[in-house]
Amino acid sequence: MTIGILIFPQVEELDFIGPWEMLTMWNLVAGGPKCLVVAESPGPVTCAKGLSVNPHVSFQDCPELDYLLVPGGQGTRTEVRNTNLLDFVAKRGSKCKAVLSVCTGAFVLHAAGLLAGRKATTHWGSLDRLRALGDVTVIEERFVQDENVWSSAGVSAGIDLTLAFIASVAGDEAAGEVQFASEYYPSSRRYGSHHDTHPSAPAYARDA
Amino acid sequence: MTIGILIFPQVEELDFIGPWEMLTMWNLVAGGPKCLVVAESPGPVTCAKGLSVNPHVSFQDCPELDYLLVPGGQGTRTEVRNTNLLDFVAKRGSKCKAVLSVCTGAFVLHAAGLLAGRKATTHWGSLDRLRALGDVTVIEERFVQDENVWSSAGVSAGIDLTLAFIASVAGDEAAGEVQFASEYYPSSRRYGSHHDTHPSAPAYARDA
Numbered sequence: 001m002t003i004g005i006l007i008f009p010q011v012e013e014l015d016f017i018g019p020w021e022m023l024t025m026w027n028l029v030a031g032g033p034k035c036l037v038v039a040e041s042p043g044p045v046t047c048a049k050g051l052s053v054n055p056h057v058s059f060q061d062c063p064e065l066d067y068l069l070v071p072g073g074q075g076t077r078t079e080v081r082n083t084n085l086l087d088f089v090a091k092r093g094s095k096c097k098a099v100l101s102v103c104t105g106a107f108v109l110h111a112a113g114l115l116a117g118r119k120a121t122t123h124w125g126s127l128d129r130l131r132a133l134g135d136v137t138v139i140e141e142r143f144v145q146d147e148n149v150w151s152s153a154g155v156s157a158g159i160d161l162t163l164a165f166i167a168s169v170a171g172d173e174a175a176g177e178v179q180f181a182s183e184y185y186p187s188s189r190r191y192g193s194h195h196d197t198h199p200s201a202p203a204y205a206r207d208a
Numbered sequence: 209m210t211i212g213i214l215i216f217p218q219v220e221e222l223d224f225i226g227p228w229e230m231l232t233m234w235n236l237v238a239g240g241p242k243c244l245v246v247a248e249s250p251g252p253v254t255c256a257k258g259l260s261v262n263p264h265v266s267f268q269d270c271p272e273l274d275y276l277l278v279p280g281g282q283g284t285r286t287e288v289r290n291t292n293l294l295d296f297v298a299k300r301g302s303k304c305k306a307v308l309s310v311c312t313g314a315f316v317l318h319a320a321g322l323l324a325g326r327k328a329t330t331h332w333g334s335l336d337r338l339r340a341l342g343d344v345t346v347i348e349e350r351f352v353q354d355e356n357v358w359s360s361a362g363v364s365a366g367i368d369l370t371l372a373f374i375a376s377v378a379g380d381e382a383a384g385e386v387q388f389a390s391e392y393y394p395s396s397r398r399y400g401s402h403h404d405t406h407p408s409a410p411a412y413a414r415d416a
Binding site: 012013014017018020021024025028035037044049050051052053054056103123124142153154155156157159160163164167172173175176177178179180181182183184185186187188189190191192193194195198201202204205 | 220221222225226228229232233235236243245252257258259260261262264311331332350361362363364365367368371372375380381383384385386387388389390391392393394395396397398399400401402403406409410412413
């Protein structure tokens, strides 16, 4: 079993490395699938905040995938018009047991034809843009599962998405092993009041 | 102002990319310092779970640093005997306004002479090893600040450490901007019972 994690220029770092950490930990501590970072071409990819990462495989070399995760970032604004990338996501994604998006990766899934008619979410700053697509039911939760299509809110939300996905595939005990190994018992501290007072703050983050 | 983020072979991915995301977001949305990934030599570094990353600068090219963050991972077991790396951490770290460690990065700070006599923490699996050093007061919290030396628990805890560090340097509003932009309102969901029943589970993670 293999999970492909797509990257592209201006991909947001934590969007894919949060899930990467959880998925590779699953592989290490609880027998989860092998994980590969996949890019259109070989060679370094510069992320949105300037980190430089070398993919393991290009589209051409990429083996069969059982799962495909599509992260977000500023680069998605370009990639939703990259027919080579969309073709890869459409062809590979439609054969996968599940596809997952983080943040604005939802727009790549949509442009590849995998999100129409689904419930989904994205980064709070792009919820209205996701609604405007017209054929997605936008849910303001930390992450959303609609059958075999999973999507999360912005950036760090990919970690929560991935743990829930692991629990769904392998059970709560496996997810618990991953959570413990990566010591993911995050603080609930909220700094400032943006989560509650910003007009675009997502429903799930607002104070009760 | 510049923050250096140290990497080395077998560094744990999320240990440094969680903080990297928060710190570069601080730079983007609230005028935080510039961030650089620093390694001993130029060229790709393979992380603990197989991600390949290209550092921005080598020890030789590294500009003056105002802050230095040292992540953990299996590689720290080797790096605590790497005199070139320890020399870099000791010389640069002692000139910094603050040094921060994530996970087993605490052992690198200690080997570089920057942790003796301090309160600190590390990954739950290495708490006893940190106590055995004899000159560190081990605190089982998500993160610990002892004056200008900060340390966090394992892997994902570096994110909480970094937000608290940003709040300390630039105030709660700046930390709130970063938290909102990275949508860091994590789920409190705990899978399985390791956080409570495992004999090495850290005090802060246990059920009340």
